[in-house]
Amino acid sequence: xxxxxxxxxxxxxxxxxxxxHRTPVLTSAYINSLVGAQLYFKCENFQKAGAFKARGASNxxxxxxxxxxxxxxxxHSSGNHGTCLSYAAGRRxxxxxxxxxxxxxxxxKDAVRGYGGTVVECEPSTTSREAVxxxxxxxxxxxxxxxxxxxxVIAGQATCSRELLEQVDDLDAIIAPIGGGGMVSGTxxxxxxxxxxxxxxxxxxxxxxxxxxSLKAGHIIADxxxxxxxxxxxxxxxxxxxxxxxSNVADILTASEVEIVDAMKLIWKRMKIVxxxxxxxxxxxxxxxxxxxxxxxxxxxxTGGNVDLDKLPWQ
Amino acid sequence: xxxxxxxxxxxxxxxxxxxxHRTPVLTSAYINSLVGAQLYFKCENFQKAGAFKARGASNxxxxxxxxxxxxxxxxHSSGNHGTCLSYAAGRRxxxxxxxxxxxxxxxxKDAVRGYGGTVVECEPSTTSREAVxxxxxxxxxxxxxxxxxxxxVIAGQATCSRELLEQVDDLDAIIAPIGGGGMVSGTxxxxxxxxxxxxxxxxxxxxxxxxxxSLKAGHIIADxxxxxxxxxxxxxxxxxxxxxxxSNVADILTASEVEIVDAMKLIWKRMKIVxxxxxxxxxxxxxxxxxxxxxxxxxxxxTGGNVDLDKLPWQ
Numbered sequence: 001x002x003x004x005x006x007x008x009x010x011x012x013x014x015x016x017x018x019x020x021h022r023t024p025v026l027t028s029a030y031i032n033s034l035v036g037a038q039l040y041f042k043c044e045n046f047q048k049a050g051a052f053k054a055r056g057a058s059n060x061x062x063x064x065x066x067x068x069x070x071x072x073x074x075x076h077s078s079g080n081h082g083t084c085l086s087y088a089a090g091r092r093x094x095x096x097x098x099x100x101x102x103x104x105x106x107x108x109k110d111a112v113r114g115y116g117g118t119v120v121e122c123e124p125s126t127t128s129r130e131a132v133x134x135x136x137x138x139x140x141x142x143x144x145x146x147x148x149x150x151x152x153v154i155a156g157q158a159t160c161s162r163e164l165l166e167q168v169d170d171l172d173a174i175i176a177p178i179g180g181g182g183m184v185s186g187t188x189x190x191x192x193x194x195x196x197x198x199x200x201x202x203x204x205x206x207x208x209x210x211x212x213x214s215l216k217a218g219h220i221i222a223d224x225x226x227x228x229x230x231x232x233x234x235x236x237x238x239x240x241x242x243x244x245x246x247s248n249v250a251d252i253l254t255a256s257e258v259e260i261v262d263a264m265k266l267i268w269k270r271m272k273i274v275x276x277x278x279x280x281x282x283x284x285x286x287x288x289x290x291x292x293x294x295x296x297x298x299x300x301x302x303t304g305g306n307v308d309l310d311k312l313p314w315q
Numbered sequence: 316x317x318x319x320x321x322x323x324x325x326x327x328x329x330x331x332x333x334x335x336h337r338t339p340v341l342t343s344a345y346i347n348s349l350v351g352a353q354l355y356f357k358c359e360n361f362q363k364a365g366a367f368k369a370r371g372a373s374n375x376x377x378x379x380x381x382x383x384x385x386x387x388x389x390x391h392s393s394g395n396h397g398t399c400l401s402y403a404a405g406r407r408x409x410x411x412x413x414x415x416x417x418x419x420x421x422x423x424k425d426a427v428r429g430y431g432g433t434v435v436e437c438e439p440s441t442t443s444r445e446a447v448x449x450x451x452x453x454x455x456x457x458x459x460x461x462x463x464x465x466x467x468v469i470a471g472q473a474t475c476s477r478e479l480l481e482q483v484d485d486l487d488a489i490i491a492p493i494g495g496g497g498m499v500s501g502t503x504x505x506x507x508x509x510x511x512x513x514x515x516x517x518x519x520x521x522x523x524x525x526x527x528x529s530l531k532a533g534h535i536i537a538d539x540x541x542x543x544x545x546x547x548x549x550x551x552x553x554x555x556x557x558x559x560x561x562s563n564v565a566d567i568l569t570a571s572e573v574e575i576v577d578a579m580k581l582i583w584k585r586m587k588i589v590x591x592x593x594x595x596x597x598x599x600x601x602x603x604x605x606x607x608x609x610x611x612x613x614x615x616x617x618t619g620g621n622v623d624l625d626k627l628p629w630q
Contacts, residue, residue, distance in 0.1 A: 024339065026361075045587045046341075265624060272360045272589040272620035305587035309580060309629070 001239055006193040008155035009162065009186075016058040016156060019091050020048055023160075025167045025299075030270050035286055037293045040168045041267075044160060045275040045305025049087035049115065051080035052160055052183055052303050053147070059156030060145040061088035069094045074142035076122075076133050078104035079232055080304050081147035086117030097142060099133045107308060148182030149238035157186030162194065164299045171198050173293070175282040176301035178202035178211045178252065179233035181241030183303060188248035198299075199250040203282040205230045205260060211237055212252040215245060229257050229313045232278035232304065255284035261313045263287060267302075277313055279303045316554055321508040323470035324477060324501075331373040331471060334406050338362055338475075340482045340614075345585050350601055352608045355483045356582075359475060360590040360620025364402040364430065366395035367475055367498055367618050368462070374471030375460040376403035384409045389457035391437075391448050393419035394547050395619050396462035401432030412457060414448045422623060463497030464553035472501030477509065479614045486513050488608070490597040491616035493517035493526045493567065494548035496556030498618060503563035513614075514565040518597040520545045520575060526552055527567040530560060544572050544628045547593035547619065570599035576628045578602060582617075592628055594618045 026041045044052035061073060072095030075085050082098035089096030096117035100109060101124035109119045122132035137144060146153065160183070161174055174191060176183045184202045191198050204212050208226035214237055222236035237245060245252075255263070264280035267273065279302040286293055286300070341356045359367035376388060387410030390400050397413035404411030411432035415424060416439035424434045437447035452459060461468065475498070476489055489506060493499045499517045506513045519527050523541035529552055537551035552560060560567075570578070579595035582588060594617040601608055601615070 050587065268589050268624055272365065274583050274587040274589060309583055309627070312624075312627075314624070315630070 001243070002151045003240065003243060004151040004155040004158070004189060006189065008151065009158040009190055012059040012155040013159040013162060015062050016055055016159065019058045019062065019088065020054055021046060022163055023047055025164065026271055026273070028271050031266065031283070035293065036290055037286070037295060038297045039286070039300050040164070040171070040298065041271065041300050041302050042160060042164045043273065043302050045273060045279065045302050049080070049084045050304055050306040051084055052157060052301070053080045053084035054087055055159050056153030056156030056182060057081065057084040057088040057145065058091070060150065060152040061085070061092050061094070063152055064143060068143050071141040071143065072096055073145050074099070074133070074136050074140065075145050075147060076100070076129050077147050078108055080306055082108070083111040083115065083306070085145055086112045086115040090116040095140070095142065097136050097140065099129060099136060101129070105308065111306070147235070148180035149240045151240065153182055154185045154189065154240065157183050158189040160301065161187045161190040161299070165190070165195050168297070168299060170297055171195070171299050172296035173199040173201055173250070174299035174301065175201040175203055175286065177230065177233055177278050177281045177303055178204050179278070180235040181211065181237045181245055183301060184249065185241045185244035187301070188244040192248050200248055202245070202249050202252045203285040204252055204254050205233055205281060206254045206256050208234050209254050211245060212254055214242065215249065215252050230260055230278040230281055232276060233281065253285035253289055255281055255288065259284040259288060265314050273302070274305050274307060275302050276304045276307050316558070317466045318555065318558060319466040319470040319473070319504060321504065323466065324473040324505055327374040327470040328474040328477060330377050331370055331474065334373045334377065334403065335363055335369055336361060337478055340479065341586055341588070343585050346581065346598070350608065351605055352601070352610060353612045354601070354615050355479070355486070355613065356586070356615050356617050357475060357479045358588065358617050360588060360594065360617050364395070364399045365619055365621040366399055367472060367616070368395045368399035369402055370474050371468030371471030371497060372396065372399040372403040372460065373406070375465065375467040376400070376407050376409070378467055379458060383458055386456040386458065387411055388460050389414070389448070389451050389455065390460050390462060391415070391444050392462050393423050395621055397423070398426040398430065398621070400460055401427045401430040405431040410455070410457065412451050412455065414444060414451060416444070420623065426621070462550070463495035464555045466555065468497055469500045469504065469555065472498050473504040475616065476502045476505040476614070480505070480510050483612070483614060485612055486510070486614050487611035488514040488516055488565070489614035489616065490516040490518055490601065492545065492548055492593050492596045492618055493519050494593070495550040496526065496552050496560055498616060499564065500556045500559035502616070503559040507563050515563055517560065517564050517567045518600040519567055519569050520548055520596060521569045521571050523549050524569050526560060527569050529557065530564065530567050545575055545593040545596055547591060548596065568600035568604055570596055570603065574599040574603060580629050588617070589620050589622060590617050591619045591622050
């Protein structure tokens with residue numbers, strides 16, 4: 001297991017800066033008054049390809065040797081990582097293959113193709129996905145870039161909180177949603193080195209609370225097919241992200257489906273930004289844990305904005 | 316008729332700066348590639364109270380003498396002006412009354428009340444509105460702040476394009492939606508004085524194209540109850556806004572309902588911002604007039620973000 005260091009984060013930031021946005025930090029006087037704290041929303045929904053995953057994917061792609069790069073990159077993901085890997089590969093002009101269940105939303109397939117990547121479909125089962133993916137890698141020699149359990153990816157995601165620490169003084173805490181733990185691990189990496197006084201919280205749907213239960217149990221618990229509106233957060237921790245979570249996360253807070261959708265709608269209505277259900281989980285947990293955050297200055301990571309506008313969760 | 320000057324704009328800006336946001340300018344590489352021009356979106360959807368009208372309303376409210384201020388302000392508006400006047404009055408701590416048809420959306424009434432204003436309902440007819448409004452003013456002595464045909468309001472709206480000219484170098488044109496013409500008049504005021512080389516275009520729904528027909532005819536044409544998804548743009552020009560439109564607007568371009576909704580959805584999807592149908596009319600007209608704008612640098616005013624999330628126009 002190769003654990004990324006703070007030097008890897010600095011190198012990643014220098015490497016990816018031409019390919020990503022330094023996203024803005026937004027605030028809402030109304031939401032602050034509701035919460036009784038100062039919230040600083042780091043808006044990765046405005047990131048290239050619509051999600052923070054452009055950071056980790058760009059770091060992996062632009063860190064490849066020319067020889068490896070020629071063979072391309074590959075991943076399995078029906079979410080933002082596939083789109084963002086295709087974006088990064090397109091910027092470097094190399095092939096990218098994304099293995100996706102044939103049942104994945106058409107919009108997700110179109111997004112990968114829109115940036116020049118190739119979609120290879122598998123059956124909607126782990127067995128099929130692994131078999132198809134192995135074949136893709138065997139034929140192409142492509143470099144596998146895991147959505148989160150990859151030191152290059154974590155070092156890339158870690159650049160987000162570096163920017164946030166530069167953009168907002170004297171934060172007391174940073175809170176980010178947790179699925180596989182890539183963003184949270186990156187946040188832990190940066191904060192534990194550059195601002196160890198700042199606490200890192202993770203926010204998770206009650207209906208996919210495997211990270212919460214893992215932290216309480218002291219070992220990784222992986223659920224079988226959890227279901228939640230926060231569809232970016234269904235995947236389990238892996239060894240590398242578990243390393244950061246167990247060492248550096250102050251606590252994991254959970255929210256119900258209704259609380260997540262209400263928080264999402266509140267952000268859309270008051271902050272006028274389009275963001276994913278997953279990105280609303282932190283605010284949902286802050287709203288139900290007001291005492292924990294009262295009077296503090298909290299960084300909140302809005303992880304992405306790729307949502308199906310024809311199927312909004314409050315309708 | 317008191318026509319505001321560029322000095323009025325500078326005074327307005329100084330007066331309102333503590334009460335408004337200097338809103339960001341966003342760009343989209345994808346939309347630029349679609350259009351074949353560089354578009355700079357001035358995001359007044361992020362403005363206080365969710366619309367550029369916070370500028371004009373704040374200028375009117377904070378320009379009042381203490382004596383007049385004590386009696387408060389009043390207007391008739393079922394749109395953003397009512398909300399924004401209530402916002403500005405709340406900041407000064409003075410009364411604000413908004414006359415609104417009893418049939419107006421509950422959300423609009425709630426928004427006025429949310430900032431501390433009073434809603435007085437009338438029947439949904441011009442006769443009733445004028446009678447009820449006259450009574451409100453007679454009883455309270457409140458200062459009438461017209462939604463757009465008011466020099467103080469136009470000078471306030473004019474501060475938006477001053478910021479835009481500071482934020483983006485070498486613009487070739489600025490385009491804004493036109494209803495009553497407050498934003499367009501303010502833009503003309505600023506641009507004709509500070510950057511006369513920059514052309515000002517107005518964008519209007521085909522189904523409420525009274526300004527377009529006025530410009531062609533050379534006199535004000537007011538339609539009776541036009542219907543369009545761009546519900547902020549149904550009102551007609553008045554003498555003061557007509558003065559600016561006829562003198563300074565390069566052209567008025569129109570778009571169909573479908574084109575407006577498509578442009579709105581494109582902005583939501585690609586730029587991840589929540590904005591009103593009215594704010595999508597400029598992009599809709601640019602998309603159908605690509606030759607006119609090819610290769611140019613265009614400022615596009617996103618006028619507001621107060622939309623009913625439960626009734627989106629593509630559903």
